[in-house]
Structures are given as C-alpha cells and as structure tokens.
Amino acid sequence: xxxxxxxxxxxxxxxxxxxxxxxxxxxxxxxxxxxxxxxxxxxxxxxxxxxxxxxxxxxxxxxxxxxxxxxxxxxxxxxxxxxxxxxxxxxxxxxxxxxxxxxxxxxxxxxxxxxxxxxxxxxxxxxxxxxxxxxxxxxxxxxxxxxxxxxxxxxxxxxxxxxxxxxxxxxxxxxxxxxxxxxxxxxxxxxxxxxxxxxxxxxxxxxxxxxxxxxxxxxxxxxxxxxxxxxxxxxxxxxxxxxxxxxxxxxxxxxxxxxxxxxxxxxxxxxxxxxxxxxxxxxxxxxxxxxxxxxxxxxxxxxxxxxxxxxxxxxxxxxxxxxxxxxxxxxxxxxxxxxxxxxxxxxxxxxxxxxxxxxxxxxxxxxxxxxxxxxxxxxxxxxxxxxxxxxxxxxxxxxxxxxxxxxxxxxxxxxxxxxxxxxxxxxxxx
Numbered sequence: 001x002x003x004x005x006x007x008x009x010x011x012x013x014x015x016x017x018x019x020x021x022x023x024x025x026x027x028x029x030x031x032x033x034x035x036x037x038x039x040x041x042x043x044x045x046x047x048x049x050x051x052x053x054x055x056x057x058x059x060x061x062x063x064x065x066x067x068x069x070x071x072x073x074x075x076x077x078x079x080x081x082x083x084x085x086x087x088x089x090x091x092x093x094x095x096x097x098x099x100x101x102x103x104x105x106x107x108x109x110x111x112x113x114x115x116x117x118x119x120x121x122x123x124x125x126x127x128x129x130x131x132x133x134x135x136x137x138x139x140x141x142x143x144x145x146x147x148x149x150x151x152x153x154x155x156x157x158x159x160x161x162x163x164x165x166x167x168x169x170x171x172x173x174x175x176x177x178x179x180x181x182x183x184x185x186x187x188x189x190x191x192x193x194x195x196x197x198x199x200x201x202x203x204x205x206x207x208x209x210x211x212x213x214x215x216x217x218x219x220x221x222x223x224x225x226x227x228x229x230x231x232x233x234x235x236x237x238x239x240x241x242x243x244x245x246x247x248x249x250x251x252x253x254x255x256x257x258x259x260x261x262x263x264x265x266x267x268x269x270x271x272x273x274x275x276x277x278x279x280x281x282x283x284x285x286x287x288x289x290x291x292x293x294x295x296x297x298x299x300x301x302x303x304x305x306x307x308x309x310x311x312x313x314x315x316x317x318x319x320x321x322x323x324x325x326x327x328x329x330x331x332x333x334x335x336x337x338x339x340x341x342x343x344x345x346x347x348x349x350x351x352x353x354x355x356x357x358x359x360x361x362x363x364x365x366x367x368x369x370x371x372x373x374x375x376x377x378x379x380x381x382x383x384x385x386x387x388x389x390x391x392x393x394x395x396x397x398x399x400x401x402x403x404x405x406x407x408x409x410x411x412x413x414x415x416x417x418x419x420x421x422x423x424x425x426x427x428x429x430x
Contacts (some may be wrong), residue, residue, distance in 0.1 A: 009037055023058055025050070040411040047307070052239065052402065056089060056394050057228040061308035066315065068228060069093070077318045082223040083107065083193045086390035089228055090161060090397065104193075106158070111166040111187040111196070113174070114144040121178045130175055130382045131260035137171050138164075139253035147247075160248045161393055168252070168389055169193070172382045173200035194219040197386075202374060214329050215373055218322050222369060225315040225362060226384050228391030230308075234258040234265065238392045239399050243408040248396055255392045256385050262302075265384040269377055271303040272367035275336040278343075285343055293352045303340075303364030304347060305357065315362040323365045326372045337368050 004015040005028045014037055017029040027050045034040050043049045059066045066073040069088050076085050087095045087103050095103060117137065124133050145163060147156055170187060177184050177200075185200045195216045203209035229235070237258040242251040259265035278288060292301035306313055327334060344360055347353040370380055399405065 007033075007037070009039065012037075019050075019053070024060060034411065040413070042413050046236070051231060051236065051408075052399065053404070054230070054395070054398060055092070056391070056398060057230050059230050059308060061306070061310050064309060064311040064314045066229070073225065073314055074318065077221050077224050080220075080224060081192070081194075082220045082227070082387070085224045085227055086165060089390040089394040106162045107166045107193065108187070108189050110159070110162040111170055113167050113170050117144060117171070118174070118178070118184070121175060129260070130172070130179075130379055131256060131266075131385070133175055134168070134172060134382055134385065135253045135256040135260070137175075138168060138249055138256060141167060141249040142247050157248075157397070161397075164248060164252055164393060165389055169197050169386055170200065172379070172386060173197060175382075176201055176376070176379060192216065194223070198373070212330075214326060218326050218369055219373065221318065221322055222366060222383065223387035225318060225366075226387030228388070228394065232264070233261070234388065235391060235395050239395055240408040242396045242399050243406065245400070248393065251396050252389070252392050255388070259385055259388065260381055265381045265388075267302050267361075267363040268367045268370070268384060269380040270300075271363045272336065272371065272377055272380070274302050275339050275343075275367075278339050279335055283339060283342075285339075285346055288343075289346065289350065301347075301358075303360055304353065305359070306361045309359070309361065310357040312359045313361040316360045316364055319362050319365040319369065320360075323369050323372075326369055330372065332372050334368055334371065336371070340364060340368065 004017055007014045007016055014033075016033070019027040019029050021027070030041060041049070055069070057066070057068055058070070068076060068085065069092055071088070071094075076088075080088075083104060084095060084100060087100065117140065120137060120140065121133070124136075141163065145159075151159070166187075174184050183205060185203045187196045187200060191199060191211070195211050198215060198219065199209055199211060231239070234255040238251045238255040241254040242248075262270050274288075278285065281287075288299075288301065291297045291299040292304075323337065326332070327337060344364070347358065347360075352358075367377075367380055370383060371377075375383060
C-alpha cells in the first residue's frame with residue numbers, strides 16, 4: 001500500500017499520510033487537513049472516521065469476526081469467565097492464577113457501597129427507568145470515593161477500576177430490591193462475581209435463592225459477549241467525555257446514558273416487547289414484516305441488522321445456543337422463543353432481509369435468556385451496562401495514556417444564515 005493518499009482540490013494536490021492497521025481498515029491521516037486546505041470532512045455518525053488507535057477489540061463486519069485483545073469471542077465465551085475476560089480487556093493479557101486471585105480479592109473488597117447512597121434511591125420518582133437511576137448513582141461515586149493525594153496514580157486507578165466493576169453490579173442489584181420494597185442482599189465473599197449478582201437479585205430471608213451453575217455460566221457468557229465492541233455509541237461517549245480529563249465514574253455515567261437508547265443497548269428490551277406484542281396479536285408475523293419493509297413506516301424490527309455486521313452476528317450464534325440450553329435444562333417453555341424462531345426463519349428467506357443484510361443480532365436472543373433468569377424487562381439494559389463495564393474502563397484507560405490524545409472537538413459544516421443585522425422589535429413584521 002502507498003505511504004500517502006492524494007487529495008485534489010481545484011488545482012492543488014495534497015498528500016495525506018496513511019496509518020496502517022494490523023487488521024481491518026487502514027486510515028488516511030487528516031489531522032492537518034483543515035490547517036493545510038481549509039476543508040473538513042463531512043461524515044454524519046462518524047461511520048467512516050477513525051477517532052482513535054486502539055488495541056482492545058477487533059471486529060470484521062463482513063465475515064462476522066469479534067476478538068478481544070486478539071482472542072476470538074467464541075473461545076472466551078466457551079472457556080473464560082467474565083472476570084477473567086475483564087482482566088484481559090483492562091490489562092491486555094489473560095491473568096495468571098495468582099493475578100486472577102488478586103484481582104478477584106480486590107473486586108470483593110470494593111463490592112459494598114456507602115450506606116449513604118441507599119437514600120438516593122428513595123428520591124427517584126416511581127417508574128424511573130433503572131438506566132437513568134444507575135447513571136446518576138455511578139456519577140455520584142466520585143463524591144463518596146474522592147481521590148486521595150497520598151496514593152500513587154497506579155494505585156488510584158486500580159481502586160477506581162475495582163470500584164466501578166464491583167459497585168455498579170451491587171448498585172444494580174440494590175435498585176431492583178429497593179424498587180420492590182425488599183430487603184437489600186449484600187455480596188458474599190465466597191461467591192463468584194456472577195453468582196453474587198444473582199444472589200443479590202433473588203435471595204430472600206424467607207426463600208433462599210438456589211444458585212444454579214448453568215445460570216451462572218449463562219450470565220458469565222452474556223456479560224463476556226457484551227464486554228466490548230469497538231467504538232460504538234456508548235464507548236465513543238466514554239472516550240469523548242473522558243477526553244475532557246473527567247474522572248472514570250463520570251465517563252462511565254455518560255456511557256450508561258448513551259447505552260440506554262433503543263437503537264443501542266435498549267434494543268434487548270425492545271426485542272422482548274416486540275415479541276410480546278406479536279404474541280398478543282395472535283402471533284401473526286406478516287403485518288410486522290410488512291411494516292419493517294415500508295420505508296415510510298417508523299416501525300423497526302428490533303433484533304435484526306447491525307451497523308457493522310453484514311452477516312450473522314457472531315455473538316448471536318453463541319447467545320442462541322445458550323438460550324436453547326437454558327430453556328431445555330430448566331424445562332422452561334417460552335412462547336416468545338417460538339415466535340423468535342419463526343421470525344428468524346421467515347426473515348432468512350425474505351429477499352428484502354437478504355438484500356439488506358438483516359441478520360439476527362445479539363439482542364434477538366439475549367432477552368429470552370434474561371427472562372429465563374428472572375431478570376425483569378426494565379433491567380435488561382442494566383445487564384448490558386454491567387457487561388460493557390470492562391470495555392468502557394479499558395477504552396478510558398487507553399485514551400488517557402494515548403500520546404495522540406486530544407480534547408474531542410468535532411467541526412461542522414455551517415448551513416445557516418450569513419451575517420445580518422439585529423432588527424429592533426418595533427420594526428419586526430408580525
């Protein structure tokens with residue numbers, strides 16, 4: 001490949017450096033474009049813009065590939081735990097047994113939250129979405145856990161990482177219990193990360209929760225599959241807010257807010273609500289498929305298609321298998337799974353879906369798995385947020401160590417009025 005790209009504007013030719021990638025798209029370096037030419041690029045949604053260099057995750061939308069630090073997602077989903085995968089993303093390598101033990105102890109030591117934070121939950125209006133609550137609670141962590149000047153920078157960051165991974169999980173379970181007026185269950189040191197979450201969610205003084213290994217494995221896999229996904233909307237939000245050199249909690253809070261949208265993390269909730277709507281209307285798929293193909297109709301068929309993957313989402317293949325395994329193991333009959341199967345098979349044969357590369361994505365089956373665990377629908381996106389924490393943390397750490405760091409300040413193409421004078425109110429036409 002050439003070392004430079006040539007840009008011709010009028011009678012002038014400009015040479016722009018090429019940045020080679022290890023895999024995937026290389027980049028044309030346009031950092032000096034505006035200074036040298038007076039022009040900027042126009043790329044709504046930044047789908048063709050590389051905002052950073054990263055060594056965390058790689059995805060190939062054409063071939064359906066996803067790797068964390070070079071390791072295929074299929075291997076991690078089968079062999080790893082969420083905490084081991086989190087360590088990999090944050091530190092760059094899989095942990096040794098001693099490193100994993102130390103990391104797990106650190107997470108356990110920081111799993112409790114300040115009792116003063118419990119009072120915050122009482123002041124949110126009834127019906128508040130858990131994602132809005134979680135974003136606010138995470139942002140408040142800085143107030144309860146300020147930086148201590150005596151600590152080294154490495155020690156301070158390690159504690160921030162541990163607090164974020166542990167306390168967000170605890171806050172999520174607390175929000176569920178408090179919203180129902182139930183007794184808050186605290187984390188237990190003898191339980192693993194995923195088992196602890198399930199126990200905090202569903203244990204009760206009158207009905208002890210039975211921790212099923214298959215459910216723990218399914219939750220680990222769910223979180224691993226969601227742990228990172230390159231520069232998606234919420235990750236870009238974390239990097240953008242972090243570029244102002246805000247603290248980690250504030251950056252994560254921004255990521256949670258972005259993740260809550262129905263076009264991003266909220267899609268897993270939207271899929272279940274859509275399947276429930278189809279069931280309530282007799283299970284007839286035809287009107288839903290027709291509406292999805294009508295460009296004038298704002299209706300969306302959630303769970304199909306992806307902004308990057310133009311083939312079957314590799315995470316969806318794994319989640320589909322997990323879904324079948326859980327329902328079969330615990331003899332759970334879910335009519336929504338039958339509708340999902342029929343919808344997938346119908347879409348796979350429909351020319352419109354084939355031509356537009358609309359294959360099932362991870363959200364299509366993940367909601368059914370969460371339902372089988374007993375997770376309420378309005379907590380689905382919170383589950384996504386817990387899984388995405390290692391990715392957000394990794395991206396924040398990578399950005400603050402980036403020698404090419406810049407405060408995010410995108411440009412615009414102005415299309416408003418030219419200069420004009422102010423008109424006194426008495427002279428304005430009504």
